[in-house]
Amino acid sequence: MIGQLIDGPLWYFSLAVFCLGVLFRFFTILRAGLKPDLAIPRAGGAAGALRNLFTRFVPRRDVATRGRLTLVAGYLFHLGLFALLFFARPHVDFYAERITGFDWPALPYWAFIISAEIAFIGLLLLWLHRLLHPVTRLLSTADDHIGTGLVFLVMLTGCLALAQSFEPLRLLHLFLAELLLIYFPFSSLMHTFTFVFSRGYTGAIMGRKGVNA
Amino acid sequence: MGRVLFPQNVADAMKGGWLFLLCVLMLLLLVTSTAAIGAETAEQAQAIPVPNPSADLWREVRQRDGIVVGKTQVAGVDSGALINPYGETWRNFRMQQLIPYSGYLLVGMLLLLLLFFAIRGKVKVNAGMSDKKLFRYSLYERMIHWFIASVFLFLALTGLILLFGRSLLIPWVGQELFSLLASASKEGHNLFGPVFVVALLLIFIRFVRRNIYQRGDLTWLLKGGGIIGKGHVPSNFFNMGEKSMFWLLVLLGIVIIGSGLILVFPLFGQTRVTMELAHLSHAITTLLMILVIMGHIYIGSVGMEGALDGMTTGYCDLNWAREHHAQWAERCEQEGQVVSEAEVSRLRGESSGGHIPPAGAQESGQ
Numbered sequence: 001m002i003g004q005l006i007d008g009p010l011w012y013f014s015l016a017v018f019c020l021g022v023l024f025r026f027f028t029i030l031r032a033g034l035k036p037d038l039a040i041p042r043a044g045g046a047a048g049a050l051r052n053l054f055t056r057f058v059p060r061r062d063v064a065t066r067g068r069l070t071l072v073a074g075y076l077f078h079l080g081l082f083a084l085l086f087f088a089r090p091h092v093d094f095y096a097e098r099i100t101g102f103d104w105p106a107l108p109y110w111a112f113i114i115s116a117e118i119a120f121i122g123l124l125l126l127w128l129h130r131l132l133h134p135v136t137r138l139l140s141t142a143d144d145h146i147g148t149g150l151v152f153l154v155m156l157t158g159c160l161a162l163a164q165s166f167e168p169l170r171l172l173h174l175f176l177a178e179l180l181l182i183y184f185p186f187s188s189l190m191h192t193f194t195f196v197f198s199r200g201y202t203g204a205i206m207g208r209k210g211v212n213a
Numbered sequence: 214m215g216r217v218l219f220p221q222n223v224a225d226a227m228k229g230g231w232l233f234l235l236c237v238l239m240l241l242l243l244v245t246s247t248a249a250i251g252a253e254t255a256e257q258a259q260a261i262p263v264p265n266p267s268a269d270l271w272r273e274v275r276q277r278d279g280i281v282v283g284k285t286q287v288a289g290v291d292s293g294a295l296i297n298p299y300g301e302t303w304r305n306f307r308m309q310q311l312i313p314y315s316g317y318l319l320v321g322m323l324l325l326l327l328l329f330f331a332i333r334g335k336v337k338v339n340a341g342m343s344d345k346k347l348f349r350y351s352l353y354e355r356m357i358h359w360f361i362a363s364v365f366l367f368l369a370l371t372g373l374i375l376l377f378g379r380s381l382l383i384p385w386v387g388q389e390l391f392s393l394l395a396s397a398s399k400e401g402h403n404l405f406g407p408v409f410v411v412a413l414l415l416i417f418i419r420f421v422r423r424n425i426y427q428r429g430d431l432t433w434l435l436k437g438g439g440i441i442g443k444g445h446v447p448s449n450f451f452n453m454g455e456k457s458m459f460w461l462l463v464l465l466g467i468v469i470i471g472s473g474l475i476l477v478f479p480l481f482g483q484t485r486v487t488m489e490l491a492h493l494s495h496a497i498t499t500l501l502m503i504l505v506i507m508g509h510i511y512i513g514s515v516g517m518e519g520a521l522d523g524m525t526t527g528y529c530d531l532n533w534a535r536e537h538h539a540q541w542a543e544r545c546e547q548e549g550q551v552v553s554e555a556e557v558s559r560l561r562g563e564s565s566g567g568h569i570p571p572a573g574a575q576e577s578g579q
Contacts, residue, residue, distance in 0.1 A: 069353060132355050132359070135562065138562045160398075162404070169396070
């Protein structure tokens with residue numbers, strides 16, 4: 001009964017909440033608009049936005065030195081999670097069956113496991129940094145910890161269900177993933193998408209001012 | 214007679230259909246009983262040992278010394294061995310020695326710590342906690358400490374479920390739930406094992422220099438860290454006990470990692486005997502590590518006043534440092550590294566003003 005609920009209605013409900021919630025957040029961001037810039041632009045904003053979007057993937061040298069650990073852990077976590085989410089064989093099969101109708105090449109098992117390892121290393125280090133660093137500890141809210149905790153639990157239950165022999169383990173993983181989907185649009189996890197807006201906005205402003213930021 | 218004992222209608226019925234039905238039932242009962250007895254007899258007859266013509270052959274194969282490897286067209290490790298006699302030795306050792314004695318040791322250690330706490334209580338800072346602090350562990354050091362701690366606790370928990378689960382958990386949760394729990398523990402344990410390798414490597418690289426033995430460490434050991442004799446025994450940043458624990462954990466960790474990798478990646482031609490030995494050494498060394506860590510957790514939490522502060526805030530109390538790491542504290546004081554509690558609160562952003570630490574201090578945790 002609970003299994004059918006998790007596998008069926010709750011999955012569709014959480015997916016709908018995720019899609020509609022993300023669209024709603026996009027809508028509110030775009031609807032907020034921009035303050036009119038009355039100054040004569042020195043250069044185009046679009047070029048600055050694009051430049052800022054991609055150059056910020058590589059941090060400035062001084063930031064990279066002081067925050068080396070968070071930089072490395074951040075890349076480990078995000079790359080590992082991306083590989084897990086979109087290229088792990090069970091996930092590819094799930095998407096093909098439930099959403100896309102077609103599949104794509106998946107990672108070999110060993111690469112899947114390495115992705116999980118590096119994602120866990122990155123996530124644990126980042127979470128510890130958030131808890132121990134005096135500044136991030138003060139800046140972090142319950143939302144940050146709930147988001148991190150949910151992502152961690154989804155990853156953990158996924159790894160516990162790796163044998164794919166026990167239906168309750170798969171359902172537990174799916175249930176937590178559904179909770180994450182419902183929570184996602186209304187939390188700081190939205191930075192998955194909104195980083196494009198923030199970088200683009202800053203880059204466009206700087207671009208118009210002729211500042212190479 | 215019948216007329217006396219039974220009413221007329223019953224007597225009539227017995228004369229007719231009822232009597233017939235009763236007879237049929239009795240017959241059925243008799244047949245069934247006979248069949249059951251017959252089956253039982255047949256089972257007894259089957260239980261009579263009948264010599265298996267090949268039993269002697271297999272017994273002979275099993276009881277030979279060592280593994281007899283024959284020729285086979287099946288490619289693979291151990292495919293030429295008909296029976297691995299060490300498998301039974303390994304199984305018996307695991308079931309009859311490893312599991313019970315490991316359990317006794319873990320429970321014994323727990324009782325020992327409880328007894329020690331009951332007798333000794335919390336080791337207080339004699340001079341009392343001061344309002345002065347010394348910077349002890351950087352942010353990075355605290356991060357990798359809690360990183361290895363969380364990974365180790367997860368591995369220990371899942372490992373103990375795999376070792377003791379059949380004996381301890383099945384009576385409580387049943388076989389079905391335990392099989393699920395065991396599968397989850399195995400997968401989690403295998404996945405987090407390599408993470409522990411990374412964590413131990415980070416800890417080793419960061420702390421190895423401060424754990425090299427120095428002059429004066431032996432004195433600390435001979436005086437039992439202050440337990441023997443009066444007064445505190447001076448020590449450096451780490452005392453002899455902490456250094457020995459570090460090296461013990463590194464050495465045990467190497468065995469645990471090596472044996473764990475042999476078990477989790479059976480791809481490099483390791484035989485069953487190698488796997489069995491790896492399993493036993495993995496279990497024994499891990500058990501030792503758990504025992505040592507239990508003591509470590511005890512001292513860091515309820516056993517000693519002020520011991521945990523360094524690993525949570527980065528700063529330790531000056532009086533605590535003077536009493537437990539006198540040489541290091543003295544050097545810090547000479548170098549003017551003593552900071553007030555108010556300054557520490559300010560650096561950690563805990564003061565009412567909510568000042569943010571200077572940029573340089575943020576990443577280092579200073």
